Amino acid sequence: MIRAFSIDDVRAAEEAVKRELEPGELMQRAALGLAEVARARSDEDGRVVVLAGSGDNGGDALYAAAHLARLDLNVVALLVGSRTHEEALAAATAEGVVPIEWRSGKVPAAAAEALAEANLVIDGIVGIGASPGLPKHLENLPDLFANDAYVIAVDLPSGVDPSGVVAADCLYADETVTFSLLKPCHLLPAGEAACGQLTVVDIGVPEPDSPAVVRYEASDATRLWPTPGAFDDKYSRGVLGVMTGSESYPGAAVLGVTAAVTTGVGMVRYIGPRRATDLVLGSVPEIVSGPGRVQAWLLGSGWDGHGGAPELVDELLDDILPIVLDAGALDLLDEPRSAPTLLTPHAGELKRLAQRLGLEHTQGVPGARVVADALGAHVLLKGATTLIVPPSSTRGPLVSQTDGPAWLATAGSGDVLAGMIGALVASGLGVTEAGALGVLLHGRAAHLANPGGPVRALDVARCAGRAVAEFL
């Protein structure tokens, strides 16, 4: 599992280590690690520009500049903040780094020339002390870079919101070198794309207890998968009740049920309108049609109204069983249930849901968070990066998964994902684990369906079993 920590926790962990070290030692470790990566990425006769801002992020960059100059690289330091880390600047200039001040206004000619010639740019403008966005004079900075310049961000790309919540103008990097601990922006959509390759340099700061953001990996699927034992039967493995599809959209039912059965669950009970039931039975003869005992419910994919049995829905919502509410069923809930509940909206559905509930945020992490809090439910926000946002009261981390190829943006894909997650909830996983492993499985199955090429949702559903076998 990949973990990122809140900025407060990162600062506290760094302070605790600093108390045990000589003053400045931690920054020296960071700068040395950064310089080693930068050296490995630069040519023999490399021309390096270091962008140094006001804080310690600029300090890291300037000390790294000193190391690189000592290795005979040609290094220019652009001092772009309102202040400069003076000791680090003195160390850099003592090694032959050429400083140029550009604290506001138009770019000085010497700075523009150095940037145009640089094949390596080290972005030490701002780190975890950042407020989102770039200062006015640096807004068009990338226009000054050579086309083939390799950009290394120190700790995080400048301009990015360190907490990964607010999307803002930032300096895109080819590589981000961070120190011991990942920060939320490294894993969340508002920052991750700007990071490029993420390299972690160990400076000896231990992980705090509780991560703010986590990402499940294949090894987590291996560890957590609800693999049946010799004494299991179809009931002990778990039964999933599915109410999906409608007269207008019966295909959603076929996709979700196919995905659930192929993912592996003791049994699927399907309840839906006649046409959808016939189609489901025609392609998935393993299912049992009609109500009965189940361990979890999946509702809503392909609904046009309240599915096949509206009279059942209120009863289910009052029940103590876990429920996955997808698509049309996102409209059902107005207040928290007492049992685990997972909502699976895409961005448009989240917006509508938050507006219906009259909430102040409607998008991204803040939107998912207010919906999760209002409904006491986990919100799985589908997208290129899929997030799982728990209600604040759980104090649990956000989950951020980027497992699927972009080809998964296709009709029926969400129905398949819902079926996979439903199967995992019925098998006994909590909604967070089921959501995260479902997204992992969805991405892996898409890859197996047609590596590197377009996929149809039904093929993704059909590949789930093989993908599970790979995890195990």
Ligand SMILES: NC(=O)C1=CN([C@@H]2O[C@H](COP(=O)(O)OP(=O)(O)OC[C@H]3O[C@@H](n4cnc5c(N)ncnc54)[C@H](OP(=O)(O)O)[C@@H]3O)[C@@H](O)[C@H]2O)[C@@H](O)CC1
């Ligand atoms: N702590 C440790 O032990 C270790 C820390 N380490 C390093 O220190 C970094 C954190 O350093 P930090 O706390 O000095 O903050 P940092 O991000 O450099 O600058 C904040 C200042 O920048 C400004 N500013 C704000 N927003 C801005 C923007 N959008 N764009 C431009 N400028 C902006 C604002 O100053 P202003 O110019 O407004 O006066 C603000 O005060 C961390 O990321 C890591 O690299 C490593 O050495 C390992 C050990």
Ligand SMILES: [K+]
């Ligand atoms: K930076």
